[in-house]
Amino acid sequence: MNSGISIKELAAALNLAPSTVSRALNDSYEISEATKQKVINMAEKLNYQPNPFARSLRANKSRTIAVVIPERINNFFAKVIDGIEEIAQEHGYHLLVYNTHEDVKKEKKILSLLQNGRADAIVMSVTSQTSDTSHLQKIHERGLPLVFFDRICGEIPTTKFITNDYESALKGTNHLIQQGCKKIAFLTLSKDLSITKERYRGYSDALKMANLTPEPTFSLYCKHSDEDNTELILKLLQSENRPDGIISSVEKLAISTYQAVRKTNLKIPYDLKIITFSNMSIAGILNPSLTTITQPAETIGQECAKLLIKKLTRPRQPDFLDQIIVIPSQIQIRESTMAR
Amino acid sequence: MNSGISIKELAAALNLAPSTVSRALNDSYEISEATKQKVINMAEKLNYQPNPFARSLRANKSRTIAVVIPERINNFFAKVIDGIEEIAQEHGYHLLVYNTHEDVKKEKKILSLLQNGRADAIVMSVTSQTSDTSHLQKIHERGLPLVFFDRICGEIPTTKFITNDYESALKGTNHLIQQGCKKIAFLTLSKDLSITKERYRGYSDALKMANLTPEPTFSLYCKHSDEDNTELILKLLQSENRPDGIISSVEKLAISTYQAVRKTNLKIPYDLKIITFSNMSIAGILNPSLTTITQPAETIGQECAKLLIKKLTRPRQPDFLDQIIVIPSQIQIRESTMAR
DNA sequence: CCAAAATACGAAAACGTTTGCGTAGTTTGA
DNA sequence: TCAAACTACGCAAACGTTTTCGTATTTTGG
Known part of the structure; x- marks a missing residue:
């Protein structure tokens, strides 16, 4: 061999x-x-x-970082990993990448496997199903360096990297209001997600500041397949009291919205405006082009990796502070939120 | 720790x-x-x-497979890795993933790092710059199990997994011809790529069978950034003798084409029809929706992994046959190739 | 009933590194 | 000039497994 x-x-x-x-x-x-x-x-x-294994055995270090994401076919996560890999490679670190497929069972299994020291550290974004966090707690208590990004876990006292979820959602919703929307819906994956909570807060506060009341039926929690999501959104669009604006917490729900709109007589942006968190490079060539809140994906990945590498390569580094580091998103206004 | x-x-x-x-x-x-x-x-x-390192040291096995791809923000490669990971996980194998960013220097460096046994096997798709293959040869001669997919390296006598590139390109080009195209251009990345050669053959043969002659200026080799590619395509579209049909070898060049078309007065599919190899889920919501040749990405990944796992887990398995395994693509006809 | 076989376990070596300790031989210093 | 310090290297242990070999005890068989 x-x-x-x-x-x-x-x-x-x-x-x-x-x-x-x-x-x-x-x-x-x-x-x-x-x-x-x-x-x-x-x-x-x-x-x-x-021989790297002899070295690892001797030094009790693997020069390997584990990356755990909920989805691989996703521009945001792909870019984050690119950022992590860039910094990791500079320091001779390797990347083990795991996809949980939004399945908390898989997440638990993977984290369980990572207990044995195969990786020196973990950087992850949790599943939309992750509400019980005992498996994360166990890893953290074991002393394995652990950082979160984007979909973070508040219960674990460690450093987390996110974008300005609240502020971006607030600004995004405000933008919709300024463009004339009165009935704005909020699309997201799961109530349990950190990003859902923050972005909802931004959405909600923006409505309140404009003296609009957030209707419960206008918050759509999608969990299933793309087809199911499209169906859900279609129902919302066909309901009597349909929204005239949508802010989507994740890229793929904006896509599903475009799919759903195709099955109606509605026209974006005339009958419905939409803005979404997204890292799609092709937002600009959609028809109509899609207004996005672009997260600083590569930077998030780089910062995660820098923090880990510092801890792993220098002697006697303190544990990660229990803090949230915010790297702002950028809103790119396109046709999908044009005023009539 | x-x-x-x-x-x-x-x-x-x-x-x-x-x-x-x-x-x-x-x-x-x-x-x-x-x-x-x-x-x-x-x-x-x-x-x-x-302890996995003690085990690896003892057994001289790492239960790890290295995956080397030229691009991470790419639906095709992401799906392939998902396929690999699925099979690998079933057998307790871990995935080290490396992105070469289409840079052959990085490819060489990564393969050099993989010489030390950190991974039990390598599954990869080469860079568009890869013409000298000595680094791949070295790995193979060392006896490290190596399989290629999609962008394969013919010089290395091992098993390769591809889609029916020739046939798909032929069919795709035929489809354009049937829809009325007379002047069909071929977009691709690099002449050196295996997929370029096969797909070009299909394109070329289809033209010949229809008594059309492939014009040299209609073969566009793009190597640079998306912006540069868009510029190149724009020039082609604005040239005196512009094409009325395009078959694109890779997803992102179809995107660049849409970008370029936006800067002209041309209308897809009336003035220009386009078909592309692609694994985009959103091809259907582009406007006009995009006719695609969808590669069986997950299956390719799964088959790669199955072959590797068989070799790694069973005793006394023969070396991989020097063969090419073809898994056919599916053509999904949409608006972008509609006849007028 | 006793040799032979089977059962169930332990001692120790080996995988390939790194590192604490020991030590010849050389250089330094007062 | 001679002890002290330094230079440059070797020996052996250790990291945590797995596996070969050995063996005490029990079971089997004729």
Whole structure:
């Protein structure tokens, strides 16, 4: 299989002890320059590659970060991972990536697997089903560095990275109001999600500030397949007292809304305006083009990774502060929220 | 850090030898049922988690598969990884995922890192820059199981999984011809890519069969940013002898085409018809909706993983055959290729 | 009833690193 | 000049598993 040579064989080829070779390769001050050069040259010549598992076993470090996301076919999460990977690679760290598929059972299973030290740290965004957080608590209590992003878990005292969910939702809703909307609906995945709560707060406060009352039926909690969501939204659009504006908490519900609108006689933005949290690059070529609240995905990933790397690579770092770091989104206004 | 208990401590708690505990946990026939139960119960009670690095070191296996892709923000690759992960998880395998960002230098660096046995196998899709394949050859010669999908490397004698690129491109081009196109352009990334060659062959043969001649200027090789691509396509569309049909080898060039068309007076499908290889779920809500050749992404991932797992989990498996396994795409006809 | 086989477990080595400790040989310092 | 310090390296243990080999005890069989 992995027929590489070991440090013993390398040492034998040099008539040196393995310990000397190890120190030479690790640039120890105890080894003379001459010897170091010899070792390095021979290592190059024989293509010596240190066995990562022996290293990990010895050092109790894996140089690996686990990333746990609820969805892979998602521009936001993909970009976050790109950001994490960028920083991780700079420091020689590898990424184990796990997709929970929005399934809390899978999330628990995966976190359980990660208890054994396979990864030095975990960066994750929880499932829309995650309300019981004992599995997360267990990981944190075990001392495994854990940070959250986007869909965070408030109960765990660690650092979380999010965008300005409240403010963006407030601004987004305000934008709809300014464009003339009176009956604004809020689309999201699950009540349990941190982002749902914050974004709903922003939505709700914006309505109140405009002396509009948030109707209960205008908050749509979608959990199922894209088809089911489209159906739900269609029903809302066909109801007697239909909304004239929509703010969507996640990208795919905006897509479902476009799908649903196609089955009606409604026209965006004339009969219905819509704004969504989204990292779609193609929002601009939808017809009508889609107004988005663009989350700083890569930056979030980079910041997560930077924090982890700092903790993992420097000696005696303190535990992560129980804090929420906010990186603001940018609203891109397009046709879907044009005033008539 | 990872303050779990070791098998020694577990053995001590049971007044047994570590070897006995190990055998008990691995359900060895040499251990009595009574002892097995005791061990299992105590392991549960003390939350014993075997150290994966000790195992890997001992067994020279990592239970890890490396996935190397050129782009993460891409529905096709995301779905393939989902497929790989599904099968891998069923067999207790973990996924290290690397994004080369279409950069062959990064590809080389990553493959170099993978030489040390960190992963038991590699499944990858090469960069659009990959023409020299020595780094891939080296991995293969080292005996590390390696399979390719989609963007394959013909020089390496191993198993490759692709879709019916030639046939799909042929059918897709034929479809354009049937819908009335006379001047059909072909968009792709790089001449070096396997998929480019096959899909171009299909495109070219379809033209010949219809007594049309493929014009050199109608083959667009895009390498740069989305903006540059849009510019390139725009120039093509504004040229004197502009195409009336486009078949795009990759999703994002179809998107760029939509972007470019927006800057002209052309109307899809009246002035220009377009079909593309794509795994976008939202092809249907583009305006006009986009005719696609949908690759069986999940299946490709699953098949890659199945093949690898078979080799990794069964004793004395032969090396992968030097063969290409074809899983057909499905053409979904939508508005973008409607006849006038 | 006793040799042979089967059962159930333990001791120790091995996987490939890194590192604490020991030590020749050399250099330093008063 | 001679003890002290330093230089440059080797020995061996340790990380946590799994597995080979060995063996005491029990069971089987003729």
